[in-house]
Structure formats: structure tokens, C-alpha cells
Amino acid sequence: MNYLQKMKGTTSSPPRVSLSEVFWSWLGSFLGIAAVALVHFRLLSGSELLLVIGSFGASAVLIYGAIKSPLAQPRNLLGGHVISAIIGVTCFQVLGGGALASALAVSLAIAAMHLSKTLHPPGGATALIAVTGGEEIYALGYLYALVPAGSGALLMLAVAVLVNNIPKRRYYPEFWI
């Protein structure tokens, strides 16, 4: 196929999931984000720490809505967020905010996730937020990788393991390591 032919697409969208799957995805993500949000708004509201970042909304899609995907597995969830956070913070600290730091943060995070087999789309968001997230984020420095990135992911993972396995035909995770 030549360069332009490739752009036409070669196959179709996979089939839609069952309504049962829709329900359990909804329930899992509701409880997962609720957990993170409750800690954030109730426990951490006076502090400089935060637990809710936009990338967790993205993680919820994967770990509650596409639980069979390799991108949704615990290794990818935790590894992806932590590695991307470290790379994002580093880019900010070296280059400050701005377009270059933003582009490098995301692209380097993707490369690092690929190499470490922890590819997780929300990781790209975590890296970007480290550069564009504002003073609250910048003030954390590398702590960002643990709170919110690592610990938020861990909390959501706990909910995922507990809720995803309730229905008979569902199981999670596919692998740990």
C-alpha cells in the first residue's frame, strides 16, 4: 500500500459491547473516581497535596471500561503514571513551562512507556499536566510522581480489582507483571 492508500483505513470498528459491560464500566468508574475525589476533597483540601488530576478520568476509561486491554493492566496503570510523572517534572524543571517542555514531556513519556512496556494513554496526560498544571503542581516537584500520580493510580487500581471481578464473565487483571 502506498503512502496515501494507507490513510484510507483497512478494517472496521470492533463490535459494540453488551449492556452488562456498559453498566459495570459505569459502576467501576463511578466508584473509582469517587474514591479519589473523596480523598482529595475531604482529606487533602487543607493541604498542598492533591489527588485528582485529569489523567485519572482517562485511566478510568481503561481500567473500568476496557479491562481486557493490555493498556489497562496494573503494570501499565502504575508504571505509566509514575514514569510519565517523573519525565514531566524533569522537563518542567529543566525547561520551565511552555511549548517545548510540553511536547518533550509527552513524547519522551511515550517513548519511556514503550521501552518499559508500561504504555498507558493517561500517562501522556500526567506528563503534560506536570508542565502545564499550574503552581499547585509545580510546587510539588517530584512528589507529584507519588501524590497524586502513584497513589491515585493505586487507589483506583484497588477499586478496579474489587469491582471488575464481581460479574462472572469479567476478570481483572489479565496480568500483573
Add this chain to the structure above:
Amino acid sequence: MALNSKGSGNEARHNVLQDRDLQALTEQDLIKAMQEISGYLDITPGDLQEVYVLAYAQAKKRILSREAREIMTWPVYASQEDQPLQEVIELLARTGVAGIPVLDSQDRVSGVISEKDLVQRMQGGGQSFMGLLSACMQSKRCPAVKIKASLARDIMSSPPITAGPDTPLHEIFDMLAENKINRVPVVDGEGGLLGVVSRDDLLQALSVLGVAKS
């Protein structure tokens, strides 16, 4: 998306499993299969088809590369060149085996006696059992009388078509097909008998491909 299966030249020769069987797997089949799994499968039907074709070709290659030593029968019956044919026939009758390797004085495989060889000799050249039966019905004498006094070496096919212990399955398949025989003795470097691969052994080995019932 059309499904093209490109085998190597080697695979294309083997009618064991038609590549059209692979082409018979359509995206619709895959979509239906995906629908039976309740979760969201993070792969497109096209990519799934590609994986399937590649994996299947790989499995086929692996199965067809199995070696004679893995599928041959051992121990097997064998006869001696100077053994009276009548004894050999009795052995075949008793054991229900249709063919047997023949060994020389140094226990090397020098020929094979099979039902086909016997039918041919009794008819004086004809190949089929039915031809023999017909001749038998028309004559007063049993055609077997002609060869009753022979020795194994008089009747055997020689030189024998043999395989080595590491001969791959697909080569043995070709041997049986091209020479229209039903068994191949497996021999070592000196011609010593290691076992026999029969058509049945081959079918058994290939049955995992869904070609024949095992």
C-alpha cells in the same frame, strides 16, 4: 478486507490444508467471535485476522516440520531377504500389517514387501486387487500358486524408498504421494531399521490440523 495468505514455496506445495481454508475466515467470523466475548477487545477485526493467519501459518510450518523419529512406529515387524514368502505372508496375515521392510544379511533395509507388490506379482504386472480377483474368478488355479515358492527378495520392491530419522513430515508426505506407496522405512546412516512411517502415522500427525480424524 481481502485475506491473503502468502505461504513460502514449501508450504504452497502441500495440499494438506488448502490455503482457501484460511481465506474462508472472514472478518464477519471474527466480528461474531468478538461479540461472544463480553468485554471490549482492544483490537480491530483486521488486525485480529492478520494475527490469526500468521499464527496459523506458523503452526502449520511447525507441524509439517516434525521429524520422522517423532511420528514413526517402533518396534516394527521385518522379514529377511531369504525368508520364504509363505512365512512372510503368514506374518502379515497374523499381525494385520499390510507391508513390511525386508532386511539383508547385515540387517540393513534392502526392500519393502507390501500388498501392492504381491498383487502385482500374482497378476503379472497388473496393479489392482480387483484385477487380481477377476483373474482369480476366471481361472481354475489360485494365482497365489505362482509365487508360493518364492523368497522375500523375489517379491520385494527394491531399492527401497527410505527416510532418515530427521526427515521432516512434509518430505515424507511427498515420498508417499510421488511414489504411490503407503509406508516408508526409517533408517540410520548404515541402512539399519529404526522404524516405519505409514500413511496412518502421517494422518495421525496431521490430524491436529483438522485434516483427518485422529
